[in-house]
Amino acid sequence: xxxxxxxxxxxxxxxxxxxxxxxxxxxxxxxxxxxxxxxxxxxxxxxxxxxxxxxxxxxxxxxxxxxxxxxxxxxxxxxxxxxxxxxxxxxxxxxxxxxxxxxxxxxxxxxxxxxxxxxxxxxxxxxxxxxxxxxxxxxxxxxxxxxxxxxxxxxxxxxxxxxxxxxxxxxxxxxxxxxxxxxxxxxxxxxxxxxxxxxxxxxxxxxxxxxxxxxxxxxxxxxxxxxxxxxxxxxxxxxxxxxxxxxxxxxxxxxx
Amino acid sequence: xxxxxxxxxxxxxxxxxxxxxxxxxxxxxxxxxxxxxxxxxxxxxxxxxxxxxxxxxxxxxxxxxxxxxxxxxxxxxxxxxxxxxxxxxxxxxxxxxxxxxxxxxxxxxxxxxxxxxxxxxxxxxxxxxxxxxxxxxxxxxxxxxxxxxxxxxxxxxxxxxxxxxxxxxxxxxxxxxxxxxxxxxxxxxxxxxxxxxxxxxxxxxxxxxxxxxxxxxxxxxxxxxxxxxxxxxxxxxxxxxxxxxxxxxxxxxxxxxxxxxxxxxxxxxxxxxxxxxxxxxxxxxxxxxxxxxxxxxxxxxxxxxxxxxxxxxxxxxxxxxxxxxxxxxxxxxxxxxxxxxxxxxxxxxxxxxxxxxxxxxxxxxxxxxxxxxxxxxxxxxxxxxxxxxxxxxxxxxxxxxxxxxxxxxxxxxxxxxxxxxxxxxxxxxxxxx
Numbered sequence: 001x002x003x004x005x006x007x008x009x010x011x012x013x014x015x016x017x018x019x020x021x022x023x024x025x026x027x028x029x030x031x032x033x034x035x036x037x038x039x040x041x042x043x044x045x046x047x048x049x050x051x052x053x054x055x056x057x058x059x060x061x062x063x064x065x066x067x068x069x070x071x072x073x074x075x076x077x078x079x080x081x082x083x084x085x086x087x088x089x090x091x092x093x094x095x096x097x098x099x100x101x102x103x104x105x106x107x108x109x110x111x112x113x114x115x116x117x118x119x120x121x122x123x124x125x126x127x128x129x130x131x132x133x134x135x136x137x138x139x140x141x142x143x144x145x146x147x148x149x150x151x152x153x154x155x156x157x158x159x160x161x162x163x164x165x166x167x168x169x170x171x172x173x174x175x176x177x178x179x180x181x182x183x184x185x186x187x188x189x190x191x192x193x194x195x196x197x198x199x200x201x202x203x204x205x206x207x208x209x210x211x212x213x214x215x216x217x218x219x220x221x222x223x224x225x226x227x228x229x230x231x232x233x234x235x236x237x238x239x240x241x242x243x244x245x246x247x248x249x250x251x252x253x254x255x256x
Numbered sequence: 257x258x259x260x261x262x263x264x265x266x267x268x269x270x271x272x273x274x275x276x277x278x279x280x281x282x283x284x285x286x287x288x289x290x291x292x293x294x295x296x297x298x299x300x301x302x303x304x305x306x307x308x309x310x311x312x313x314x315x316x317x318x319x320x321x322x323x324x325x326x327x328x329x330x331x332x333x334x335x336x337x338x339x340x341x342x343x344x345x346x347x348x349x350x351x352x353x354x355x356x357x358x359x360x361x362x363x364x365x366x367x368x369x370x371x372x373x374x375x376x377x378x379x380x381x382x383x384x385x386x387x388x389x390x391x392x393x394x395x396x397x398x399x400x401x402x403x404x405x406x407x408x409x410x411x412x413x414x415x416x417x418x419x420x421x422x423x424x425x426x427x428x429x430x431x432x433x434x435x436x437x438x439x440x441x442x443x444x445x446x447x448x449x450x451x452x453x454x455x456x457x458x459x460x461x462x463x464x465x466x467x468x469x470x471x472x473x474x475x476x477x478x479x480x481x482x483x484x485x486x487x488x489x490x491x492x493x494x495x496x497x498x499x500x501x502x503x504x505x506x507x508x509x510x511x512x513x514x515x516x517x518x519x520x521x522x523x524x525x526x527x528x529x530x531x532x533x534x535x536x537x538x539x540x541x542x543x544x545x546x547x548x549x550x551x552x553x554x555x556x557x558x559x560x561x562x563x564x565x566x567x568x569x570x571x572x573x574x575x576x577x578x579x580x581x582x583x584x585x586x587x588x589x590x591x592x593x594x595x596x597x598x599x600x601x602x603x604x605x606x607x608x609x610x611x612x613x614x615x616x617x618x619x620x621x622x623x624x625x626x627x628x629x630x631x632x633x634x635x636x637x638x639x640x641x642x643x644x645x646x647x648x649x650x651x652x653x654x655x656x657x658x659x660x661x662x663x664x665x666x667x668x669x670x671x672x673x674x675x676x677x678x679x680x681x682x683x684x685x686x687x688x689x
Contacts, residue, residue, distance in 0.1 A: 069624050070481050093508060095509055112513050112542060114517075114574055193569040193570050193572055194569055194570045197566075222564050253577055256577075
C-alpha cells in the first residue's frame with residue numbers, strides 16, 4: 001500500500017501558505033526583540049499594513065510534488081476576506097479534492113473520501129488558516145506571541161517566535177534576522193488521522209501587487225519531503241458569487 | 257500496493273529461462289553501483305524501523321556492494337538488490353524492472369497488459385483455473401473453472417510448482433508468490449499469444465493457443481513511479497438481493513472511486529453486500545477511508561494506525577452520508593494484499609464484516625516507490641500497521657472468520673464455494689435465506 005498522505009499534505013500546504021500572514025502578540029522580557037516587533041517587521045518587510053488592506057481576495061495556482069516519488073498535484077486556492085477559502089487539489093490519477101471554509105463551516109468533498117464537515121481541532125486549524133487579513137489585524141487573532149531565541153535556518157540566523165492563535169494550534173515561526181522574512185514554520189496539522197508535525201521552509205520571495213510573498217515552500221511531513229511551487233498569484237479578482245458556496249453534498253450534511 | 261512480486265513473478269514462466277540481459281558497459285556499471293548505494297542509504301534513512309530489524313546494515317553493504325561492482329549484467333545487480341532487501345523478510349520491498357515503465361504498444365517489452373481471460377490459483381498443489389472472463393479468448397475456447405494448467409509456453413507447471421514449493425518453503429508468502437507467479441505467467445503483451453496445456457473436466461489433455469487481449473476495465477494512469485496497471489471493477493446483484501462488488505486494485509482513484517461509490521450506493525436496499533478482494537493486490541491507501549466509510553456509520557472509527565519512523569497516523573474512517581448498515585462479507589485469498597488486507601481486517605475489527613476464504617498474503621506495510629539511477633523502480637516500506645484488535649497481519653495474513661477452500665470439483669461444478677458461503681451467511685443473518 002502506498003502511503004496515505006495526500007490529505008495531510010494539502011492541509012500542510014494550506015497552513016504554510018497561510019503562515020505568510022501569521023500574527024503576533026506580547027513582547028518577551030529578555031534581550032531578544034519582542035515577538036510583536038519581529039512580526040511587525042515582517043509585515044513591513046513584506047509590504048506594510050496598507051498594502052495588505054488593499055487586497056480583498058487572492059487566487060493562487062501552485063503545484064505540489066512529493067519529492068522522490070514523482071507525484072505532482074495541482075493546487076488552486078481561492079481566499080477572500082473576511083474568512084473564505086476554497087481549495088482545489090487535482091491530478092489525473094487522484095481526481096478532484098475540494099475543500100474550503102464557508103460561513104464558518106470547514107469542509108471537504110471528493111469521490112475519494114466523500115463529503116466531510118470538519119470538526120474539533122481540524123476545524124479550528126482550517127478556520128485559523130482561512131482568516132484572510134490576519135496579517136494586518138493580528139491582534140484580533142492571537143492570544144500571544146513570544147520571541148524565544150535565535151536559530152540558524154539554512155546557515156542564517158533567525159528569530160524564533162512562538163505564536164498562539166485564539167483558534168487552532170500554536171505555531172513556531174522563524175524570521176530571518178537580516179531580511180525579516182519568514183523562513184521556517186513549525187506547526188501541527190490536525191486531521192481525522194491525528195496530529196502531524198510539519199516543518200515548512202518558505203522561500204523564493206517575490207513581490208506581487210505590493211506584497212512580498214513566498215513562491216516556494218519545502219515541507220517535511222512524516223519523514224517525507226513535499227515541495228510547493230507557486231506558479232501564479234492574482235489579487236482582487238472578480239470571483240463568481242458562488243465561489244465559496246458549500247457544495248450540495250456538504251450542504252446536506254450541514255442540514256442534518 | 258504490493259506490485260505482485262513482479263521481480264520474482266516470472267519464476268513460473270518462460271521468462272525464467274530467458275537469455276540474460278546484455279553485459280554492462282562501464283557507464284552502466286557506474287549507474288548500477290549508484291543504484292545499490294541509493295537502495296542501501298534509502299532503507300537506512302527511511303525504513304520505518306530505525307533499528308533495521310536488527311540487521312548489520314554496514315556489514316551487508318560491505319558484503320554485497322562488491323558483487324554489484326563485479327556484476328556482468330543488470331539481472332545480476334537486481335539479484336543482489338533482492339538479496340539485500342530480502343534480508344528483512346518483510347513485504348513491500350520490490351525492484352521494479354525499468355521495462356515496466358515503458359509505454360504500452362508495438363515493440364513494448366512490458367508484460368502485463370494482455371490477458372487470456374483466465375484467473376488461476378495454486379490449489380492443493382495444482383494450478384487451477386478459478387475464473388474465466390466472459391467473452392475472453394479463454395471463454396471462446398471453452399475453458400472453464402476447475403481445469404488444471406499443465407504447461408504454459410512449454411514450461412511444465414506441475415514440475416515448476418514442485419520446485420518452487422521446495423525453494424520457497426521457508427517464505428511466509430510462499431502461497432501468494434506461487435499464485436502470483438502463475439497469474440503473471442498467463443499474462444503478456446496485448447496481441448501476442450500463449451500456448452497452454454490443460455487437464456479438462458473429463459481428465460483429457462487439451463493444448464490451446466490463446467490470444468492476449470486487453471483486460472476488462474482500463475489501464476491505470478501512472479501515479480508517481482507506480483507503473484500503469486490493469487484496473488477493473490465488477491458488480492452485480494446475486495438473485496436480485498445481495499450486492500456483490502469485486503475490484504482488482506486500489507489504483508487510479510479518479511476513475512475507480514466514482515464507480516465504487518455508485519455501486520455501493522445502488523446497494524442501499526440489498527440484504528447484504530459482498531466485497532470480493534480475492535486477487536486484489538492493494539494500492540493507494542487514501543482510498544481506504546472513503547471505501548470503509550460506506551460501511552461504517554460511527555465517526556471516530558479507525559481501520560488501524562500507521563506507524564512511521566517520524567510518527568503515527570490513524571486510518572480514520574470517514575462515514576458517508578448514507579452508509580450501508582446491513583451485513584457485509586469480505587472475501588480474501590492468498591493474492592489479497594496490502595490495502596485489501598487492511599480493508600478486510602479493519603472492517604472485521606470494526607465489527608462491520610465477516611471474512612471468508614483463504615488466509616491473505618500477509619503483506620501489510622505502507623510504502624513508496626522511487627526511481628533508481630539505473631531506471632528501475634524501488635519500492636520500500638515506510639510504515640507498519642497496528643490494527644485495533646491487535647491482530648498481526650504482516651507476515652501472517654488476515655485469518656478468515658470462515659475458512660473456505662475452493663476445490664477442482666466445486667470449480668468444475670460451476671460453484672464459487674467462497675462466495676456461496678458468504679451469501680448463505682448473509683441470508684441466515686437476515687432471516688431471508
